[in-house]
Amino acid sequence: MEDTIAEYDFLGRIAALDTLAAFQQATVAYCSHVFDTQSVLAIRYHRDRQPDVLFRWLPDAALQATFDRYYARLGFMLDPFYRLALDSPGLAAHQLREIAPDRFETSDYFASYFGTTQLVDELGATLRVDADTAVHLSLSREAGQSRFPARLARRFKLMARVLLPKLRALSLRADPEPAAAPGFVDLNHRFRTLRIDDAPALSDRQAEIAALIVQGHSSRAIGLKLGISDQTVKVHRRNMFKKLQISSQSQLFGLLISGVSPGS
Known part of the structure; x- marks a missing residue:
């Protein structure tokens, strides 16, 4: 009481x-x-x-x-x-x-x-x-x-x-009208603009999947969220890793944090 x-x-x-x-x-x-x-x-x-x-x-x-x-x-x-x-x-x-x-x-x-x-x-x-x-x-x-x-x-x-x-x-x-912060880049765009040497940039779908991976979604959960099969997610993931010259989720997160390529 x-x-x-x-x-x-x-x-x-x-x-x-x-x-x-x-x-x-x-x-x-x-x-x-x-x-x-x-x-x-x-x-x-x-x-x-x-x-x-x-x-x-x-x-x-x-x-x-x-x-x-x-x-x-x-x-x-x-x-x-x-x-x-x-x-x-x-x-x-x-x-x-x-x-x-x-x-x-x-x-x-x-x-x-x-x-x-x-x-x-x-x-x-x-x-x-x-x-x-x-x-x-x-x-x-x-x-x-x-x-x-x-x-x-x-x-x-x-x-x-x-x-x-x-x-x-x-x-x-x-603070009714906070000032906009210049140069803000959202998560998907950060991945779309990641380039490793002369490799092509990630596609919109690959960047979307990369963003979901670093948030902690499994391939199955990503597939359900995007309306595609988990096998399709894995193909996108494999191609994305190849473009970024990485082999693990940890390296993907590292690129996000640093914003630079592994060799730069």
């Missing part, structure tokens, strides 16, 4: 807030205690530019450094919540494993980002602002802790119905 009263009190205070800073303070204080989380992030995603970090609470210095160095530059494009945010027409709230690609936890992105930050689980909610923009609220746990139990995941999903509309409204009030 006391927990329910505390939650109603928290949501009531959220509804009355009029600044993003006040929302951050209230949300971090409540969620870090109730959900035993090691990070609270609020991000505004865009389809054609890098994300805006509305606020971040990252007490762990290593996690903070990795997030600042890696996530906003490239990592966000491989984040399942980024994809969810721009594909879902309304409010969506999930535990990471509910929306992650089938090979996500064996992907190089998972190893490089989650391995470095020691994150073990995430609860996230997204809500569209317009056709090309969405806000995202995330709670994460680090190594040494268990995944979020089902009861907390359900609780977060219910609370998101209040938190996300308020976050959307406050983000627009704080």
